[in-house]
Amino acid sequence: KMGYVYFSPEKCYYSVPYRYIGKETMIHYTGSRIEIFYNHERIALHQRNLTKGSYITNADHLSSTHKFYSEWSPEFFRKKALPHGEYVLACIEKILASHDYPEINYKRSLGIIHLHRAYGSGRLNNACKRALDTDSCSYLRIKNILKNNMDRLLLSVNELEPQKPHIPFHSNIRGASAYE
Structure with missing residues (x-):
């Protein structure tokens, strides 16, 4: 309450x-x-x-337990996020910049930062990088990335083969130049 x-x-x-x-x-x-x-x-x-x-x-x-909350500020959460990695910090900054009530953003930030307790700072940082890549920095998204070990996949399929077209070559397939 x-x-x-x-x-x-x-x-x-x-x-x-x-x-x-x-x-x-x-x-x-x-x-x-x-x-x-x-x-x-x-x-x-x-x-x-x-x-x-x-x-x-x-x-x-x-x-006394709520006096801790009175210390909360954007700078407080930046300092808490920094030891866990640049991508954790970037996610926290993105959350703090949203237009919701600051208290809600503070709780979201704290939830993300506390995920390091279960998964470690390295995994949390990788999960935040993946969340940033898909523009979805939320507690639930980052927790699901960690839970499903998606942070351990170093490269996505797109990053492994960026030059390979998604349609295989075939002599019967025309390109954009056929429609000019």
Whole structure:
């Protein structure tokens, strides 16, 4: 469960102390402030943010396990990806550049980076290269590449024989010049 209340006028999320997660709260607001109440007691006070879709977090509201998440930033994930290889980093940068909510992209990035625990950095880097080649950098795609050992196939059929035409030569087959 999230430690945020949803404020619909700006479609924003405001943090509440983690012990109130799952409890029914009431929001009072003015042009500049958001107050959140539980049983008529104010449990949170925030400056109102007019940026649609933003998450406003007071670090004191987070449990110790969630304080780790407050360190998340694009640079945090780039540093986490770099030791595993250039293609892991490239996949993470591609995910971070997408237009979804940053928190969702952070979780996707972390999932990909954590695949090194089961498969090792070398295999993860190869899987990310394959995902980049097909423009499909997603956790599920990279996990399936690893699970099916597709990262271990060094070259695809196209890379092995790039000059060989896909249609065999035959004297009865005409080329594009026959249609000019």
